[in-house]
Amino acid sequence: MSQQQLEKIEKEMFEIVGGRHEETEKLAKKSVSFWKEVIIRFAHNKLAIFGLIALMAILLMAIFAPIFSQYTYSEQLGLYNKAPSAANWFGTDDLGRDVFVRVWEGARISLFIGITAAIIDLVIGVVWGSISGLAGERVDNIMMRIADVLTAVPYLLVVIVLSVVLGNGALGDGLLPMIIALSVTGWINMARIVRGEVLSIKNQEYVLAARTLGANTKHLIIKHLIPNALGAILVTMTLTIPMAIFTEAFLSYLGLGVSAPLASWGTMASEGNNAITNAPWRLIFPALMISLTIFAFNAVGDGLRDALDPKLRK
Amino acid sequence: MAKKLLEIKNLTQYFGSSKEPVKAVDGISFDIYEGETLGLVGESGCGKSTTGRSIIRLYDITDGEIIFNGKDVHSSKSANEMKQFNRQMQMIFQDPYASLNPRMKAGEIISEAFDIHGLYKNKKERLEKVESLLEAVGLNKEHANRYAHEFSGGQRQRIGIARALSLNPSFIIADEPISALDVSIQAQVVNLLKQLQKELNLTYLFIAHDLSMVKYISDRIAVMYRGKIVEIGLADDIYHSPVHPYTKSLLSAIPLPDPISESKRTRIPYVHEELDESASLYEVADMHFVYGTAASVKKWQNT
Amino acid sequence: MSEPILQVKDLRIHFKTFAGFVQAVRGVNFELKAGETLAIVGESGSGKSVTSNALMKLIPEPPGIYESGEIIFNGRDLIPLSDKEMSKVRGNEISMIFQDPMTSLNPTMRVGRQITEVILKHKNVSASEAKKRAIKLLDQVGIPMPEKRYKQYPHEFSGGMRQRVVIAIALAAEPKLLIADEPTTALDVTIQAQILELMKDIQKTSNTSIIFITHDLGVVANVADRVAVMYAGQIVEYGTVNEIFYNPKHPYTWGLLGSMPDIDSNSDELLRTIPGSPPDLTQPPKGDAFAARNEFALAIDYEKEPPMFQVSETHFAKTWLLHPDAPKIPIPEAVAKRIEGYLGKENMLNGEKTIRN
Numbered sequence: 004m005s006q007q008q009l010e011k012i013e014k015e016m017f018e019i020v021g022g023r024h025e026e027t028e029k030l031a032k033k034s035v036s037f038w039k040e041v042i043i044r045f046a047h048n049k050l051a052i053f054g055l056i057a058l059m060a061i062l063l064m065a066i067f068a069p070i071f072s073q074y075t076y077s078e079q080l081g082l083y084n085k086a087p088s089a090a091n092w093f094g095t096d097d098l099g100r101d102v103f104v105r106v107w108e109g110a111r112i113s114l115f116i117g118i119t120a121a122i123i124d125l126v127i128g129v130v131w132g133s134i135s136g137l138a139g140e141r142v143d144n145i146m147m148r149i150a151d152v153l154t155a156v157p158y159l160l161v162v163i164v165l166s167v168v169l170g171n172g173a174l175g176d177g178l179l180p181m182i183i184a185l186s187v188t189g190w191i192n193m194a195r196i197v198r199g200e201v202l203s204i205k206n207q208e209y210v211l212a213a214r215t216l217g218a219n220t221k222h223l224i225i226k227h228l229i230p231n232a233l234g235a236i237l238v239t240m241t242l243t244i245p246m247a248i249f250t251e252a253f254l255s256y257l258g259l260g261v262s263a264p265l266a267s268w269g270t271m272a273s274e275g276n277n278a279i280t281n282a283p284w285r286l287i288f289p290a291l292m293i294s295l296t297i298f299a300f301n302a303v304g305d306g307l308r309d310a311l312d313p314k315l316r317k
Numbered sequence: 318m319a320k321k322l323l324e325i326k327n328l329t330q331y332f333g334s335s336k337e338p339v340k341a342v343d344g345i346s347f348d349i350y351e352g353e354t355l356g357l358v359g360e361s362g363c364g365k366s367t368t369g370r371s372i373i374r375l376y377d378i379t380d381g382e383i384i385f386n387g388k389d390v391h392s393s394k395s396a397n398e399m400k401q402f403n404r405q406m407q408m409i410f411q412d413p414y415a416s417l418n419p420r421m422k423a424g425e426i427i428s429e430a431f432d433i434h435g436l437y438k439n440k441k442e443r444l445e446k447v448e449s450l451l452e453a454v455g456l457n458k459e460h461a462n463r464y465a466h467e468f469s470g471g472q473r474q475r476i477g478i479a480r481a482l483s484l485n486p487s488f489i490i491a492d493e494p495i496s497a498l499d500v501s502i503q504a505q506v507v508n509l510l511k512q513l514q515k516e517l518n519l520t521y522l523f524i525a526h527d528l529s530m531v532k533y534i535s536d537r538i539a540v541m542y543r544g545k546i547v548e549i550g551l552a553d554d555i556y557h558s559p560v561h562p563y564t565k566s567l568l569s570a571i572p573l574p575d576p577i578s579e580s581k582r583t584r585i586p587y588v589h590e591e592l593d594e595s596a597s598l599y600e601v602a603d604m605h606f607v608y609g610t611a612a613s614v615k616k617w618q619n620t
Numbered sequence: 621m622s623e624p625i626l627q628v629k630d631l632r633i634h635f636k637t638f639a640g641f642v643q644a645v646r647g648v649n650f651e652l653k654a655g656e657t658l659a660i661v662g663e664s665g666s667g668k669s670v671t672s673n674a675l676m677k678l679i680p681e682p683p684g685i686y687e688s689g690e691i692i693f694n695g696r697d698l699i700p701l702s703d704k705e706m707s708k709v710r711g712n713e714i715s716m717i718f719q720d721p722m723t724s725l726n727p728t729m730r731v732g733r734q735i736t737e738v739i740l741k742h743k744n745v746s747a748s749e750a751k752k753r754a755i756k757l758l759d760q761v762g763i764p765m766p767e768k769r770y771k772q773y774p775h776e777f778s779g780g781m782r783q784r785v786v787i788a789i790a791l792a793a794e795p796k797l798l799i800a801d802e803p804t805t806a807l808d809v810t811i812q813a814q815i816l817e818l819m820k821d822i823q824k825t826s827n828t829s830i831i832f833i834t835h836d837l838g839v840v841a842n843v844a845d846r847v848a849v850m851y852a853g854q855i856v857e858y859g860t861v862n863e864i865f866y867n868p869k870h871p872y873t874w875g876l877l878g879s880m881p882d883i884d885s886n887s888d889e890l891l892r893t894i895p896g897s898p899p900d901l902t903q904p905p906k907g908d909a910f911a912a913r914n915e916f917a918l919a920i921d922y923e924k925e926p927p928m929f930q931v932s933e934t935h936f937a938k939t940w941l942l943h944p945d946a947p948k949i950p951i952p953e954a955v956a957k958r959i960e961g962y963l964g965k966e967n968m969l970n971g972e973k974t975i976r977n
Contacts, residue, residue, distance in 0.1 A: 016920035017946045023912045024896030028456070028472070036464060037420055044638070208416035209426075212480060215373050216430040217403035219396070226429070230420040360808035361779075469897045470664070499663035500835060501894035504879035508890045526808065529838075533881030533891070570813035572838025574880055575962040576861045579842040584813045 041234075044310040051306020054299040061296055065114055068107035076100065076108035076266070084282040094284040096274070105266055106288050112267040113248050113296070116178065120185040120247035121240050127186070128193025129236065133228070135194065136201025137220065147198070150191045158184050158250070162259050178261060181254065185247050196239050200232040207231075234311035241304035245297040252293050268293045322386065322488060322520050323349040323372070329380035330364070330371050341367040343544035344381070346598070349488075354514065354521040356535030356552065358528055358567070364544040365524050366411075369490045372522070373408050374399075385488070400434060407481040411493040413473035417465035423476050424461030427451070430483045450479040454509060471502035478509065482517070490522045495530060507534055528571050532556055537604070540564045543589075546598070550605030560607045560617050563587050624651040625796055625829050626675070631689035633667075633674055636682055640902040644670040646853035648689075649928075652846075654796070655827040659840040659861075661876075662850030665898055671850070672799050672833050676716055677706045693797070712742040715790040719802040721782035724789075725774040731758075731785050732770035738792040757788040762818055780811035784818065791822065801833045816842050837880060841865055846934075849873050852899050852909035858928075859935035866959050868951065869929075869937035871914045878955045892954050908940065916941060916949050 045051055069076065078100060085095040093102035135146040162184035204210060210227050218226075248268075255261065255269025256276075266274075268289040275286030326346050331338035342364040349355050359365045371378050374390060383390040390402060410416035417426055424447050430436070437443035448458040454475040465473060474494060481489055491510065495503040507530060513519060525531045531538060532552050539549040540563065548561040559565045566587035572579060592613060598606040599614045607614050633645040645667045652658050662668040673679055675691055677698060691698040698709065710716075718724045726734055735754035739745060745753070751770075758766035761784040774782055783803060790798055800819070804812035820843065823830060832843050840847055840861070847864040849857040849872065857870040868874055878892030896913040899905050905912065911921035918940050920926075929942035941949055950956065 012920060012924075012943070012945070014945055016918065016923065017940070017943065018919050019916055019947060019949075020919050020922070022895065022914050022917050027896035027899065027912050037466075047638075208410040208412055209418040211370075211375055212408065212410060212416055212477070213429060213433075214375060215403065215406075215408045216480075216484065217400045217433050218429075219433075222433060226421075227418055231418065360810065471897065500837070500876055501663060501879045502897075504881075504891040504893040505895075507881075508893060511890060528809070529881050566810055570809040572809075572813070572816075572836065572842045574837040574841050574865060574877060576841040576844075576865050578962065578965070579838070582842070584810075584817070587810065 041307075041310045045306050048306040048309060050302045051310075054302030054306065057295060057299040058303065061110060061292070061299070062114065064107050065110035069104055069111070072101070072104040072107075074101040074104050076105045084278060084285075086282075087284055093288045094282065096282070096285050097278060102271075102285060102288055105271060106268070106292055109266050109268045109271055109289060110292065110296075112178070112261055112265065113251060113269075113293075116181060116185070116251045116267070117244040117248040119182050120189055121243045123182070123186040124190040124193045124243050125236070125240055127190035128239075129197050131190065132194040132197025132199075133201050133224070136198040136205065137224075143198075147195075150194055153188055154191055156188060158188055159254070159257075159259075161187050162254055181251060181259075181261070184254075185250055189243065189247065193236070193239050193243065196235055197232060200235050201228055204228055204231050234307075238304055238308045238311065241300060241307055245300035245304075248293070248300075249297055319350040319352055321348045322351045323522075324384040325349075325368075325372070325381070326384070327381040328368065328371060328378060328383065330367050330376060331379045338379075340544045342371065345541075345544075345546045347539055347546060347549055349520060349522060351487075351520055352514075352518055353536040354523050354534055356531035356538040357522060357524045357541060358526060358531050358538060359541035360526060360567075363541045365541050366492055368541070369408070369492045369522060369524050373406055373490055374402075404434070404484040405486050406488045406490070407484060407486040409474075409477055409481050409489060409491040409494045412497050413470045413477060414497075416477050417473055419465050421465065422461065423451070423456075423463055423465065423468070426465070426476060427461075427479045427483055429480065434484065446483075450483055453482065453513070454479045455505075469502075470498050471505055474498060474502075474506050475509065478506075478513070482513070485517075487518070488520045488522075490524070492524045493526070494523075496525060496527060503530065510534065528567065529573075540567065545608055547608045548606065549598070550602070554602060554605045558602075558605075560601050560605075560614065561609070562617060562620075563589075623653075625654045625694060626652040626831075627690070627692040628671075628675070629690045629692070631671065631674060631691065632687035633670055633679060634685045634687050636685065637902070641685075643901050643904055644853055645674065646901075646904065648850075648853075648855055650848050650855060650858065652797070652829050652831065654829055655823065656845045657823065657830040657832055657843055658846045658848060659832045659834060659844035660848045660850055661834055661837065661840050663835055663898065665852075665901070666850040667853040667901075668833050668850045669801055672716075672801050672831060675797075675799060675831070676710055676714060677701065677703075678716075708742075711738055711790075711795075712793045713795055714797045714799065715793065715795040717783075717786055717790050717798065717800040717803045719805050721779065721786045721806075722774065724786050725782060727774050730771055730773055731777070734785075735789050735792050738789055742793040754788075754792070757791060758785070760822070761785070761788045761791075762814070763788075780807055780814060783807060783811075783815055787815075787818065787822075791826070791828075794826065795828060797829045797831065799831045799833070802835070803832075804839065805834070805836070812839070819843065837865075837876060849876070852904060853901055854909065854938065856910065856939070857937045859931070859937075863932065863935040866963060867931075867935070868955070869931055869935070869942060870910075870939045871916050871941065871949075872910050873937075874952055874955050875913075877958070878952060882958055882961075889954075892952065908938075910939075918946060 079098050081099050082095050083099050084097055085091060087094040091101050091103060093106060096102055131146060135143045162180055165180035165183055204227065210223060213223060213227060251267060252269030252272065255267050256273040258273065261267050261270065271289035272286055275289060278285050327344050328342055329344050330342040331340055333339045345368065357365045357368065370376050372383055378391055385406060427447050427450050428443055431443060437446050447461055451458060451460055456472065456475055468476065495506050498506060511534065514521060523531060523534055535552045537550060538552050538555045539546050540555065540561065542563045548555060548559065548564045555564060556568065559568055566585045569585040590613065592610050596608060596610045598608050599611065601607050601614065601618060607617065609617065628648060628650050631645055631648040635642040635644055648671055650658065660668045660671065670679065686699055689699065693714065732751065732754055735757060736750040739750040739753055740747065755766045755770055758769055763769050763781060763784055777785060804815050807815065816839065819830065822828065834840060844861045847859060847861050848855045849864065849870065851872050857864060857868065857873045864873060868877060875892065875894035879894060881891060894913050899909055907923050908921040908926055911917040914921065920940050926938050926940045928936045928938050930936055931942065940946055
């Protein structure tokens with residue numbers, strides 16, 4: 004640490020001009036709201052953006068492909084187990100139906116089940132979790148034990164019982180028992196997460212500050228709890244949808260799904276499995292769609308979680 | 318003598334099961350006079366923050382009375398009465414990061430109380446009030462549209478102070494308001510609190526573990542240990558003629574920015590003595606009280 | 621005079637963030653001799669913790685970047701070392717104590733095993749010998765009933781006792797250098813005093829060098845032989861503890877000393893503060909980074925970064941005020957008065973002036 008050679012500096016430069024501390028209080032960066040910042044961070048995540056694009060594409064195809072296709076999902080073309088061609092992009096099945104249009108018809112069912120189940124989970128989970136988190140210890144204990152008991156109910160049993168009770172096909176072609184079965188236990192995860200968020204937020208100093216200002220419970224929920232728990236709820240929901248889609252596919256694969264001629268990806272894969280040697284496309288395409296959708300939802304969910312993580316905030 | 322603004326009588330706050338309660342605050346009594354600053358010091362877990370939160374009704378107390386301006390705080394039940402009380406007593410929190418809602422702008426944070434109390438419904442009026450509060454704490458109106466995370470720790474704490482001032486309170490509980498701040502910023506905030514006290518005639522309960530800052534800001538100091546106030550008196554008396562061995566030990570442990578005296582410092586270790594039932598606060602000098610039995614206080618005074 | 625055990629030369633560390641590159645450490649130089657304690661003092665964001673983490677090569681890359689510099693420990697530059705080579709240095713030759721004792725202990729492992737693990741990894745001894753040494757260490761750091769405590773889990777210890785365990789682990793391999801990053805900040809003052817005493821005792825017996833990171837000037841005065849004051853990623857003043865406290869030269873050091881209340885200070889006076897906020901290190905200001913908050917800022921401060929001016933053989937300060945052409949600014953009154961008070965008390969006791977500038 005030796006003294007540096009002093010270069011010649013003009014004397015005037017050594018006049019006291021004083022500080023400019025007001026300038027240091029200025030916030031130089033442009034004001035960015037929390038959610039804008041989340042979007043920017045999300046956009047930096049290549050995998051998440053890929054997932055988002057894939058989901059948009061699947062959604063658009065699910066809506067429009069069956070409308071614009073020259074075939075319908077139940078139309079029998081008389082060409083059995085035909086390999087993919089220019090006329091039938093994904094080939095045909097054993098009854099001569101176009102697999103391409105059936106895959107997108109199936110997408111409608113899979114996505115409908117996934118999203119509906121997620122919305123039901125959201126509503127029940129948020130209400131249950133917030134009450135559990137806000138109410139006192141005793142109410143909380145009772146509510147969480149009920150949730151624990153429900154976790155132990157196997158949904159396979161529920162879906163079989165419901166199918167029998169509601170009658171397969173009687174209501175929405177087997178969709179209803181499926182959705183109910185998925186919802187019986189599905190909301191518990193959401194409820195636990197919301198409860199955890201509420202418990203941690205309600206002891207944050209900004210909530211205590213609002214209470215000392217005289218805020219009532221309604222004010223606390225609207226101004227503090229919801230805005231701060233929204234991120235976790237959103238991530239959980241994004242990750243619930245693929246879970247529901249997968250469970251639906253799994254149940255359909257076991258033959259407990261929607262009834263013919265409707266077909267979800269799970270039933271198609273199940274039927275395709277029997278023809279794996281002579282018509283593999285009947286398994287490959289629906290299986291591919293299941294994988295892609297689940298992967299895309301997970302990529303978006305993980306991307307959202309990373310974008311929301313305050314530890315990375317600068 | 319100034320008027321008593323706050324009287325705490327036998328304040329008791331237990332947590333956990335009734336069989337084996339955690340005695341966070343174990344029957345303490347003290348008064349706070351109008352216009353003064355009472356410093357409440359003690360180590361983490363001694364019950365000083367719980368005391369502050371119990372006074373402002375963030376917790377329902379186990380036992381005792383808290384009388385503010387002649388009215389019992391914990392007995393008033395109606396929402397209207399509570400709001401009246403909220404307007405007079407406010408709190409500044411410790412953590413400048415956790416005490417501001419990250420989804421709200423500074424202006425919204427400061428005007429939150431106006432929504433709750435239905436004040437300044439006129440938009441222009443409200444804006445003016447927010448601006449004057451920002452100015453009072455050394456920020457400017459441009460800051461109103463910024464989110465909490467855009468501010469530095471010291472600036473955030475000033476927003477927290479502006480929020481506490483928004484209802485024009487007469488009494489403010491400052492719960493370790495500077496312990497999370499840098500040294501140079503601590504001085505800014507303490508100066509601000511002092512200036513505001515003079516301008517607005519505020520009374521403070523200043524809770525802290527940093528004894529040198531407490532000495533500087535407080536008129537009187539109360540020392541807490543294991544849920545009890547062990548010594549209370551004028552700041553100078555506590556510092557220069559402490560009686561309770563815990564106070565002596567605490568004072569002997571403060572490091573000073575003076576290397577020579579530091580090299581000679583001897584710490585006085587504290588060994589807790591269990592006292593019998595007769596223990597209470599004894600007046601050892603004018604306004605200077607020590608918790609103990611008659612015999613123990615006498616012994617401490619002579620050592 | 622002994623050779624320095626550690627030399628840091630022109631250390632620069634940047635972090636890549638969404639907002640751009642944060643220049644956290646901007647050309648830091650210092651050295652440390654065996655058995656000496658260097659305190660690095662500064663406020664949050666001054667780069668003091670980044671500097672100390674860098675010495676252990678604990679900066680994650682990315683987002684961290686070792687932009688330039690050398691960390692010469694025992695004659696060897698640590699920067700080019702691989703992670704594998706570093707793991708032989710960490711915990712063995714250099715060990716570190718962090719602020720929060722709970723996060724540096726494994727909650728599922730008995731404390732005895734956490735200590736013997738380090739001994740067994742770095743020292744060629746048998747398991748029973750390691751246990752003997754671990755118990756001795758627990759005793760050495762002032763934990764009563766070490767044989768019993770050896771078998772307990774971290775949650776069975778109080779905060780101060782936990783930090784003692786952390787210190788025991790840090791000392792297990794008899795390191796030459798101990799880096800303590802705010803080791804007492806989370807502790808109560810009485811516990812802090814005990815831990816500081818312990819660290820000084822250990823240093824006396826083992827001749828370990830210590831780098832002590834803190835923001836508390838009282839703690840610095842207590843432990844340090846030498847002090848480096850950091851601001852905005854640079855060392856702005858460097859000297860012996862007496863030089864820094866009794867003859868400070870940098871206006872930032874004046875500000876730090878002035879903003880601490882004195883036990884005897886009159887509470888009607890306002891504290892001296894450093895106005896404003898520290899600069900944003902994604903775009904460090906031109907010239908002297910402290911200029912904007914410095915009431916004595918010179919015109920040149922806004923143009924050119926000052927060099928390190930030498931005040932004495934051991935004392936350096938990075939401010940243009942020390943340039944021969946600069947106006948002579950005395951130490952601000954409030955700070956000067958306090959120093960006089962301290963020294964006066966001393967003179968009264970000793971009858972002579974012991975402080976050399």
